[in-house]
Amino acid sequence: MTQPRHVITAGLLSRLLCVYLFTLPFTAGAGQAYSEERHPCRFHDEYRQPFFGDLHVHTRYSLDASTQGTLTTPAQAYGFAQGQSLGIQPWDESGLPMRSIRLNRPLDFAMVSDHAELFGEVHMCNTPGFEGHDSWQCGLYRGWSIGAYYLFNFMSSMMASHMSMCGENDTLCKQASVFPWHDTKQAAEAAYDRSDDCSFTSFVGYEWSGMDPLTGGNLHRNILFRNADVPELPLSFIEEPSAERLWRGLERECVGASGACDALAIPHNSNLSAGQMFTGKGDDGSPMTPEYAALRARYEPLLEVMQKGGSSECFYARGITEDELCAFEQQPIDNLAGFDRSPRPDTGFAREVLLQGLAIEAEMRVNPYQFGFIASTDTHLGAAGQVDESGFAGHGGKGVPAVDRLPPGLPDLLMNNPGGLAVLWAEENSRDSLFESLRRRESYATSGPRIISRFFAGWDYPQDLCERQDRIAQAYESGTPMGGRLPSAAAAAPRFMVVAQRDPGTASQPGVPLQRIQIVKGWRTSAGELREAVFDVAGDATNGARVDEASCALSGSGEHTLCAVWTDETFDAEQGAYYYSRVLENPSCRWSQRICVAMGVDCSRPETVGEGLEPCCADGHRKVIQERAWTSPIWYSPAATPEAPPPAGIRPPA
Numbered sequence: 001m002t003q004p005r006h007v008i009t010a011g012l013l014s015r016l017l018c019v020y021l022f023t024l025p026f027t028a029g030a031g032q033a034y035s036e037e038r039h040p041c042r043f044h045d046e047y048r049q050p051f052f053g054d055l056h057v058h059t060r061y062s063l064d065a066s067t068q069g070t071l072t073t074p075a076q077a078y079g080f081a082q083g084q085s086l087g088i089q090p091w092d093e094s095g096l097p098m099r100s101i102r103l104n105r106p107l108d109f110a111m112v113s114d115h116a117e118l119f120g121e122v123h124m125c126n127t128p129g130f131e132g133h134d135s136w137q138c139g140l141y142r143g144w145s146i147g148a149y150y151l152f153n154f155m156s157s158m159m160a161s162h163m164s165m166c167g168e169n170d171t172l173c174k175q176a177s178v179f180p181w182h183d184t185k186q187a188a189e190a191a192y193d194r195s196d197d198c199s200f201t202s203f204v205g206y207e208w209s210g211m212d213p214l215t216g217g218n219l220h221r222n223i224l225f226r227n228a229d230v231p232e233l234p235l236s237f238i239e240e241p242s243a244e245r246l247w248r249g250l251e252r253e254c255v256g257a258s259g260a261c262d263a264l265a266i267p268h269n270s271n272l273s274a275g276q277m278f279t280g281k282g283d284d285g286s287p288m289t290p291e292y293a294a295l296r297a298r299y300e301p302l303l304e305v306m307q308k309g310g311s312s313e314c315f316y317a318r319g320i321t322e323d324e325l326c327a328f329e330q331q332p333i334d335n336l337a338g339f340d341r342s343p344r345p346d347t348g349f350a351r352e353v354l355l356q357g358l359a360i361e362a363e364m365r366v367n368p369y370q371f372g373f374i375a376s377t378d379t380h381l382g383a384a385g386q387v388d389e390s391g392f393a394g395h396g397g398k399g400v401p402a403v404d405r406l407p408p409g410l411p412d413l414l415m416n417n418p419g420g421l422a423v424l425w426a427e428e429n430s431r432d433s434l435f436e437s438l439r440r441r442e443s444y445a446t447s448g449p450r451i452i453s454r455f456f457a458g459w460d461y462p463q464d465l466c467e468r469q470d471r472i473a474q475a476y477e478s479g480t481p482m483g484g485r486l487p488s489a490a491a492a493a494p495r496f497m498v499v500a501q502r503d504p505g506t507a508s509q510p511g512v513p514l515q516r517i518q519i520v521k522g523w524r525t526s527a528g529e530l531r532e533a534v535f536d537v538a539g540d541a542t543n544g545a546r547v548d549e550a551s552c553a554l555s556g557s558g559e560h561t562l563c564a565v566w567t568d569e570t571f572d573a574e575q576g577a578y579y580y581s582r583v584l585e586n587p588s589c590r591w592s593q594r595i596c597v598a599m600g601v602d603c604s605r606p607e608t609v610g611e612g613l614e615p616c617c618a619d620g621h622r623k624v625i626q627e628r629a630w631t632s633p634i635w636y637s638p639a640a641t642p643e644a645p646p647p648a649g650i651r652p653p654a
Contacts, residue, residue: 034432035260036227041198041428047472048425048442050452051434053109054081054384055203055422056222056268056307056376061114061180062207063122063152065380067145068396069403072382074112074187081110081384082191082200088381088393089402101393103385104506105450107421108429109201110191110384112184113222116206116234117156119180120173121163127179132172135165145401158213160241174233181206181233189228198429204230208246208265210237216337217274217348219243219267222304222376223250226262226435230254242283244292247299264438266374268304270348271312274335278353278369280360293360293368301483302438305350305445305630306375306420308395308412309336313582313630314351315343323534325584328625329417329447354633355522355530358576361637362524372441372483372632373580375420387418387448389627390509392591395419409612410595414621418591420447423629425454425481441483446629449503449511455482455581455631456497459490465497466563482580483632489573494636498537499563500583500629512585512627513558515539519566523577534582538564545586549623552589552597573638580633584626592616593623 031044043049058065059072069089072080080086083106087097124130125138132138141148155161166173184204191202203224210219221243223234235249246265254261270277281288305312309331316326326349334343345352350373357369379386380396394411396402423444424437437443444453454472458479465471475497480486486494496519503511516539522532545556568579589597596616602608603617615621 032428032430032433034430035262036229036431038194038430039196041430041433042196043198044428046427047476048427048437051108051201051424051426051429052385052421052450053107053201053424054376054379055111055113055205055224055266055374056207056304056378056419057110057112057382057384058114058207058378058380059112059382061119061122061184062380063115063118064149065114065382065396066122066126067141067149067401068380068399069401070381070396074114074184074382075190077112077382077384078110078187078191078202080382081107086381086383088383089397090405091403099393101381101383101386104388104509107200107385109203109424109434111203111205111222111224112187112382113205113207114180114184115209116177116236117209117238118152119177119234120166120170120175121152123176123179124165124173127176130176132165132167132176137163137165156236156238157209157211160210160238162238177233185228185230192431201429201431201434203431204228206234208235208237208240210241211336212274212276215274215276215341216335216339217276218269218272218336219277220269220336221246221265221267221300224264224266224435224438225254227260227431229259229261231261244283244295247295250299262435263299264301264435265299266302266304267300268307268376268378269309269312269336270303270350270353271310271331271343272334272336273348274341275344275346275348277348278356280356288360288364288368290364290366293364293366296368297366297370301371301441302374302443303350303371304376305373306447307378308416308419309378310415310417311447312348312350315345315347315349321345325582325626327622328628331415332620351520351522351532354578355524355532358522358524358578359528359530362528362576367635367637370635372443373445373630374422374438374443375445375447376422377419379419385421387421388509389418389448389589389591389625390594392418392595407612409610410592410615414592414615414618418448420445421450423453441632442481444482444629444631447627449585449627449629451503451514451583451585451627451629452501453581453583453629453631454497454499455634456480457484457486457494457579457634459486459494461495461497461565463565465565466499471497480634482634484634486634486636489636493568493571496566496568496579496581496634497563498566498581498631499561500538501561502559502585512554512588513545513560514562515543515545515558515584515586515626516541517562517564518582518584519579520582521568521570521577521579523575526572526574533570535566537566538562539584543586547587547589547624549589549593550597552594554586554588556586558586576638577636578633581631583629585628587624587626590622590625592621596623
């Protein structure tokens with residue numbers, strides 16, 4: 001796909017600005033090994049560049065998107081990611097969109113990740129003449145989409161079964177699924193810039209969508225392939241109804257097969273897993289084995305810690321946990337099915353799971369939960385990267401059909417949010433370079449803003465490293481970046497360098513200044529106790545920044561860039577630990593409050609609260625938020641527990 005010249009220019013200028021501000025030597029040249037045919041990127045930097053993207057995008061081929069009126073194709077989703085306008089529901093009598101949206105800033109990469117379980121059923125029900133199109137199930141799909149949404153998802157995600165109109169051995173639906181999968185692959189290939197400009201990267205992928213039937217716990221994973229060498233059909237929850245079977249299926253059909261196929265599975269919404277995504281056991285409830293742990297570590301090096309369904313970083317409840325910043329975009333339930341169950345610390349929040357990983361590693365010498373962080377949107381409009389709190393169009397109609405008209409009031413459920421972005425530190429914007437970034441966990445998540453953040457750890461970083469022109473080169477050469485593991489203790493305590501730059505925004509919508517940077521530490525004591533602590537290391541929580549809830553106007557000071565070298569004075573070489581950084585912007589209005597203000601809602605005057613705007617005055621409405629970025633952790637393990645090798649038959653990370 002040819003990209004408009006102004007989009008390419010904006011992307012290149014963004015790269016140059018990042019390079020200048022972070023004192024990285026920006027060099028042209030080769031050096032990247034490619035697993036598929038393409039031109040080498042002209043802009044290749046050995047000290048890596050930040051690339052912003054979205055790896056969780058649904059289009060017309062996902063049942064939950066299509067039953068809400070989404071007609072976006074994978075090709076249109078990739079076009080939107082690159083800066084093109086996208087028409088979205090509702091549709092007029094001529095089939096034309098009544099709304100259109102467009103990104104203020106294009107993305108660097110994206111992946112369409114439609115639910116694989118119902119590829120065939122959705123295509124069948126939308127294709128006149130296809131056998132099964134006139135079945136009662138497809139009649140339900142076209143005539144009562146909400147009913148079809150619950151029935152089809154119950155059968156596929158809870159019962160691991162196709163619908164009965166799929167025929168003997170599900171042959172009809174398997175045949176029908178060929179078409180959307182082929183379109184998904186072709187769209188990704190057409191969008192991928194194989195020229196030396198390397199302006200945009202598209203990945204082939206899909207979503208594996210399982211759910212625990214007893215608790216409603218979410219088990220979903222997004223499957224991302226390294227290149228265009230992918231299985232003939234995606235492995236869905238119906239064929240491989242457990243995470244371990246999925247990993248072994250990927251080993252059989254992709255990684256262990258002939259060719260250049262490689263893949264990763266990225267869990268998401270562990271906050272809605274009812275504790276079922278990370279149980280500390282095997283998928284069948286049996287004790288975890290070293291082989292299972294290593295298999296999981298190989299295929300799941302990342303966790304999507306933020307998307308429209310909330311933040312999975314950490315749990316907050318007054319009187320139970322002290323870190324009030326954990327209340328950010330916390331869902332009121334602990335499961336995807338909507339069962340009335342309140343979240344708990346052990347629901348599946350990242351901090352708790354990372355601590356579990358330290359305990360498991362101490363026992364079996366391998367950490368199955370050593371994952372880095374990314375974020376994405378989980379858009380159901382095909383609107384990759386539509387994360388701005390201002391002008392948020394929702395994710396598809398508040399869970400109800402929006403084919404003919406939008407439900408009045410807010411464009412989405414109050415508990416939802418625009419989602420976040422994945423940021424990858426890579427040498428260049430190519431599939432292979434970005435894939436290696438994901439594999440080594442040199443990635444981070446933002447709740448939407450394009451904050452730039454780096455995080456390193458070493459044993460002998462100088463205290464004035466932030467002031468040095470070659471700070472990034474030194475940080476790499478004598479330490480490890482986010483996602484890595486510190487070698488055996490070589491000093492009394494490790495030192496960490498953390499750097500952050502505010503989102504510059506655009507001329508019409510400037511970014512918000514930074515407030516502070518924190519380092520979060522979790523560790524296992526010599527007695528086996530699991531603990532955590534949060535340290536402010538740069539900036540000022542009392543900088544006087546304010547937001548006027550009645551107008552959303554911002555005031556006060558903030559920082560453009562922050563950098564600190566921090567020493568962990570509590571370090572004990574006999575205790576395993578993880579560390580990650582959290583960068584916080586000044587407070588600003590949430591998407592919902594921006595709309596409430598624009599609609600003139602005054603909760604003291606009931607006559608101003610129009611239809612659908614009642615959530616503006618709900619007790620649980622958080623009007624003000626602090627946008628943020630979370631880096632992938634860095635781990636330390638005592639010398640007595642070295643990282644175990646992968647089991648036989650598993651390709652080790654490059």
